[in-house]
Amino acid sequence: MSATQVIANSADAASKAKQETLLTPRFYTTDFAAMDRLDVSPLRAEWDAMLAEYEGDNNHDHFQRTPDFATEVAERFSQVSPELHQEFIDFLVSSLTSEFSGCILYNEIQKNVQNPDIKALMRYMARDESRHASFINQSLKDFGMGLDLGDLKRTKAYTYFKPKYIFYATYLSEKIGYARYITIFRELERHPEKRFHPIFRWFERWCNDEFRHGESFALIMRTQPGLLRGGNLLWIRFFLLAVYATMYVRDHSRPMLKAAMGLDATAYDYTVFRITNEITQQVFPISLDIDNPAMRAGMDRLFRLQEAADRAKARGGVVGAVQRGACAVAAAVTFGRMYLLPVKRHALPAQVRMAPAW
Numbered sequence: 001m002s003a004t005q006v007i008a009n010s011a012d013a014a015s016k017a018k019q020e021t022l023l024t025p026r027f028y029t030t031d032f033a034a035m036d037r038l039d040v041s042p043l044r045a046e047w048d049a050m051l052a053e054y055e056g057d058n059n060h061d062h063f064q065r066t067p068d069f070a071t072e073v074a075e076r077f078s079q080v081s082p083e084l085h086q087e088f089i090d091f092l093v094s095s096l097t098s099e100f101s102g103c104i105l106y107n108e109i110q111k112n113v114q115n116p117d118i119k120a121l122m123r124y125m126a127r128d129e130s131r132h133a134s135f136i137n138q139s140l141k142d143f144g145m146g147l148d149l150g151d152l153k154r155t156k157a158y159t160y161f162k163p164k165y166i167f168y169a170t171y172l173s174e175k176i177g178y179a180r181y182i183t184i185f186r187e188l189e190r191h192p193e194k195r196f197h198p199i200f201r202w203f204e205r206w207c208n209d210e211f212r213h214g215e216s217f218a219l220i221m222r223t224q225p226g227l228l229r230g231g232n233l234l235w236i237r238f239f240l241l242a243v244y245a246t247m248y249v250r251d252h253s254r255p256m257l258k259a260a261m262g263l264d265a266t267a268y269d270y271t272v273f274r275i276t277n278e279i280t281q282q283v284f285p286i287s288l289d290i291d292n293p294a295m296r297a298g299m300d301r302l303f304r305l306q307e308a309a310d311r312a313k314a315r316g317g318v319v320g321a322v323q324r325g326a327c328a329v330a331a332a333v334t335f336g337r338m339y340l341l342p343v344k345r346h347a348l349p350a351q352v353r354m355a356p357a358w
């Protein structure tokens with residue numbers, strides 16, 4: 001099933017969730033013994049304050065539907081166009097897959113380590129992600145498209161990532177998740193008439209969970225300074241670009257969702273990049289120069305190539321296959337050029353933790 005294929009029932013939603021492409025969310029596994037050896041004691045005070053916040057669990061009653069949820073779905077969502085309906089379902093399926101991906105990874109780490117700091121953290125984060133995933137799944141169930149999460153856990157492919165790649169990738173996805181949700185929430189706060197589904201009302205407190213998850217990985221990385229200098233800067237640069245570019249291509253292939261909220265996909269993405277760039281300075285000594293015209297042109301080209309690849313796939317046959325191969329090569333070259341663009345450099349702050357102030 002391609003990015004553009006229709007999701008009409010639970011089986012389609014499950015097949016979309018299990019899809020393995022460069023653009024779809026993945027499930028991860030890692031080296032648990034290495035996770036067990038992590039030592040957070042250099043940042044003990046900040047670490048303990050963070051665990052106390054998880055323990056306090058200020059969102060424990062947040063992920064419950066209010067009685068007006070169903071009314072709002074009936075009154076407002078029933079008005080949207082079939083195209084927007086489809087993009088929204090696609091958005092729910094990919095969001096649920098990434099929430100659940102975090103849930104599984106954190107839970108597996110929690111089960112396989114003895115280190116009390118890491119075990120406690122992973123248990124709290126798995127708790128949060130499980131709430132997020134079930135909350136989204138309830139909205140899919142409204143359309144008869146609920147995902148069987150147990151089946152997804154058993155049958156979706158897992159990608160092995162060394163701990164350091166888990167840190168870079170997961171830190172970024174938590175922080176970018178925060179930036180995405182808060183940007184949508186703020187826009188709909190200004191324009192409540194554009195809130196076509198009630199789930200967006202939950203985003204503000206929801207994204208504070210994601211922000212805190214990101215803080216946890218920031219602390220872990222700051223206790224391992226080797227991860228944040230030397231040759232590892234090349235990996236950080238790679239992950240920044242891969243995560244930003246994936247988001248750009250994915251959002252631009254779902255333009256209606258943003259348009260319905262009064263957001264232009266490009267403007268929205270650069271707002272999210274700007275917020276993420278500001279946050280990641282707590283841990284990464286480099287950030288991408290998102291205002292460089294060559295970077296912006298590269299993002300656009302990656303999206304055009306993805307559109308061309310989708311057309312080639314739809315065409316099929318030998319010609320389609322050759323065209324898709326050509327698109328893949330062109331995309332790799334474009335990505336390589338973007339990777340080589342100059343980055344911004346900054347010193348790391350003495351205090352790691354930040355407040356979700358956007």
Ligand SMILES: [Fe+2]
Pocket residue numbers: 099102128129132209210
């Ligand atoms: Fe989450």
Ligand SMILES: [Fe+2]
Pocket residue numbers: 102129174209210213
């Ligand atoms: Fe999260």
